[in-house]
Amino acid sequence: MTPLTPAAQARTVTTDVPARLDRLPWSRWHRTIVVGLGTVWILDGLEVTTVGNIASRLSEDGSGLDITSAQVTGIAAALYVAGACAGALFFGRLTDRYGRKRLFMVTLAVYLAATALTALSFSPWWFFGCRFLTGFGIGGEYAAINSAIDELVPAAYRGRVDLVVNGSYWLGAVGGSLLSVVMLDTGLFPKDVGWRLAFALGVVLGLAVLLVRRNVPESPRWQFLHGHEDKARDLVADVERKVEEEKGEPLAPPAGEITVEQRKSIGFGLIARTVFRDHTRRAVLSLSLFVGQAFLYNAITFGFGAVLTTFFDVPAGHTGYYFAVIAAGNFLGPLLLGKLFDTVGRRVMISATHLLSGALLFGTAWLFDRGGLTATTMTACWCAVLFFASAGASSAYLTVSEIFPMETRAMAIAFFYAIGTAAGGISGPLVFADLTGSGVVGDTALAFRLGAALMCAAGLVAAVCAVRAEGRSLEDVARPLSETGSAEPTRDGDRAGGA
Structure with missing residues (x-):
C-alpha cells in the first residue's frame, strides 16, 4: 500500500475510461464481476439467519457453550452490529485511499477467519468476540463491494x-433457514457438532468466493485518479477486446472525456463538507432511505418467530420454513423490479417501492389487529410487503453508491450503512422487542405501524429528493472532486438533469 509521491499527486490527466466503461454492452466479463463481488450478501444473509435459528440450540445443555438464548440474540447480535458499523467506517476510509480490490480481499479474509474461529468457540467471550470480528469483516465488505460494482x-x-446483488442477501437467508433445520436435527448431528458445522459451511462458501474474487480487477476509475492511468487504460482495452470477440462486432466510440488532478487521498474534512454541505439534500435522502428500511425490517423480522409461535401456535422448530418463504419473497422483489429502476427511473421506483411496502404493512397491521389472519396468510402478507420493501431497501445502497463524488464513494456508503445498521440493530430492537414480545395483539400491530410509517416517510423524501441517475455516468451524477477544466458545481452538486 505504497502512497503516491507528491509529484504523482499533482499530475493532471485527461481520460475517457469512464465513458468507455459505460458504453459497454452486458457481457461474460460483467457476469464474472457480479459473481465475484456480489456473493458477499449471500454470506451475510447466511450468517445472520443461521445465528438467529441456532440460538435455542446453543443455550441447551450439551451444546458445548455455557450461554443463554438471550445472550445469543442480544449480546452476540449487538456485537455483530457494532462490528459491522465499525468495519464499514474503518474499511470504507481505506477503500477510498488504497483501492477497491485490496480491501475487498482483506475484508473477505477477515470474515473467513472470524467465522472459522466461531465454529471453534469454547466459551461465551470467545463466541462474542468472533461475532464482532465477523461483523467487522462484513461491514467492510459493504463499502468496498458496492463502490467497486457501481x-x-x-x-x-x-x-x-x-x-439484485444487494437483494441476494435473502438467498443466504433462505440457505441459513434451511441449513439450520438440518444442522439442528439431533438424529443427524450431536448437539455440540451441528451448529459448528453450520459455521464451517459458511467458511467453505467464503473460500469459494475468495477463489473467484481473485480474478476481479481493480476499479479503473480508482486507478486513473490515483496515478495508475496506464493500468486503467490497459485494463479497459483488454475488456473491450473480450467484449468485441464475444459480441462479434466493434464497439461504439466513447462519448466524452474528463480531466482530473490525481490525488493520494481526500481528508475527512473535505469528505464531510462534500457530503453534508454541498450535497445536503442527497445526505437527507440517504439517511431517510437507510433508516426507513431498517425500521421496517425490524418491525417484521425482529419478532417474526415470536409472532408465529405466540399468536398462531407454530412450533418453534418450524419457524425456519416460514422464514425461508419470506426470504424468497425478499429476493424476488429486486430480481423482478430491478430493471424498472433503469427504465422507469430512480425517483419513481424508489418512492413507489417505499410507499407501497409501507401501505401494505399498514394493511397487514389492520388485518392482524382484527384477528383476520392465520400463520399462512400472515406469511403471505409479509411476503407482499417485503417484495416491495426489499427492492426499496436495496435501492438505498444503490443511491448512496452513485450520488456522491468518486473520491468519497466508499466512505459515504460506509457512513450511511453504519447509521442504518445502528438504527436497525440497536434502536430497532429497543423499540420493537417489548412490543412484539409482549403477547398483546395491539402492541405487535403498533410495531408494524411504526415500521410502515417510517418507510412511507422515506418514500415521500425520495419523491422530492431522489436523483435521476438512470443511464447516466457516475461522473455526470456527481462530479469528481478532482475534476478540473469545468465550471464549479452548484450547492448539492448536480449538472444538467440532476436532482
Whole structure:
C-alpha cells in the first residue's frame, strides 16, 4: 500500500475510461464481476439467519457453550452490529485511499477467519468476540463491494445489477433457514457438532468466493485518479477486446472525456463538507432511505418467530420454513423490479417501492389487529410487503453508491450503512422487542405501524429528493472532486438533469 509521491499527486490527466466503461454492452466479463463481488450478501444473509435459528440450540445443555438464548440474540447480535458499523467506517476510509480490490480481499479474509474461529468457540467471550470480528469483516465488505460494482458496471445496467446483488442477501437467508433445520436435527448431528458445522459451511462458501474474487480487477476509475492511468487504460482495452470477440462486432466510440488532478487521498474534512454541505439534500435522502428500511425490517423480522409461535401456535422448530418463504419473497422483489429502476427511473421506483411496502404493512397491521389472519396468510402478507420493501431497501445502497463524488464513494456508503445498521440493530430492537414480545395483539400491530410509517416517510423524501441517475455516468451524477477544466458545481452538486 505504497502512497503516491507528491509529484504523482499533482499530475493532471485527461481520460475517457469512464465513458468507455459505460458504453459497454452486458457481457461474460460483467457476469464474472457480479459473481465475484456480489456473493458477499449471500454470506451475510447466511450468517445472520443461521445465528438467529441456532440460538435455542446453543443455550441447551450439551451444546458445548455455557450461554443463554438471550445472550445469543442480544449480546452476540449487538456485537455483530457494532462490528459491522465499525468495519464499514474503518474499511470504507481505506477503500477510498488504497483501492477497491485490496480491501475487498482483506475484508473477505477477515470474515473467513472470524467465522472459522466461531465454529471453534469454547466459551461465551470467545463466541462474542468472533461475532464482532465477523461483523467487522462484513461491514467492510459493504463499502468496498458496492463502490467497486457501481464503478465497473455499465450505466445502463447499474440499477438492476446493484438491486439484485444487494437483494441476494435473502438467498443466504433462505440457505441459513434451511441449513439450520438440518444442522439442528439431533438424529443427524450431536448437539455440540451441528451448529459448528453450520459455521464451517459458511467458511467453505467464503473460500469459494475468495477463489473467484481473485480474478476481479481493480476499479479503473480508482486507478486513473490515483496515478495508475496506464493500468486503467490497459485494463479497459483488454475488456473491450473480450467484449468485441464475444459480441462479434466493434464497439461504439466513447462519448466524452474528463480531466482530473490525481490525488493520494481526500481528508475527512473535505469528505464531510462534500457530503453534508454541498450535497445536503442527497445526505437527507440517504439517511431517510437507510433508516426507513431498517425500521421496517425490524418491525417484521425482529419478532417474526415470536409472532408465529405466540399468536398462531407454530412450533418453534418450524419457524425456519416460514422464514425461508419470506426470504424468497425478499429476493424476488429486486430480481423482478430491478430493471424498472433503469427504465422507469430512480425517483419513481424508489418512492413507489417505499410507499407501497409501507401501505401494505399498514394493511397487514389492520388485518392482524382484527384477528383476520392465520400463520399462512400472515406469511403471505409479509411476503407482499417485503417484495416491495426489499427492492426499496436495496435501492438505498444503490443511491448512496452513485450520488456522491468518486473520491468519497466508499466512505459515504460506509457512513450511511453504519447509521442504518445502528438504527436497525440497536434502536430497532429497543423499540420493537417489548412490543412484539409482549403477547398483546395491539402492541405487535403498533410495531408494524411504526415500521410502515417510517418507510412511507422515506418514500415521500425520495419523491422530492431522489436523483435521476438512470443511464447516466457516475461522473455526470456527481462530479469528481478532482475534476478540473469545468465550471464549479452548484450547492448539492448536480449538472444538467440532476436532482
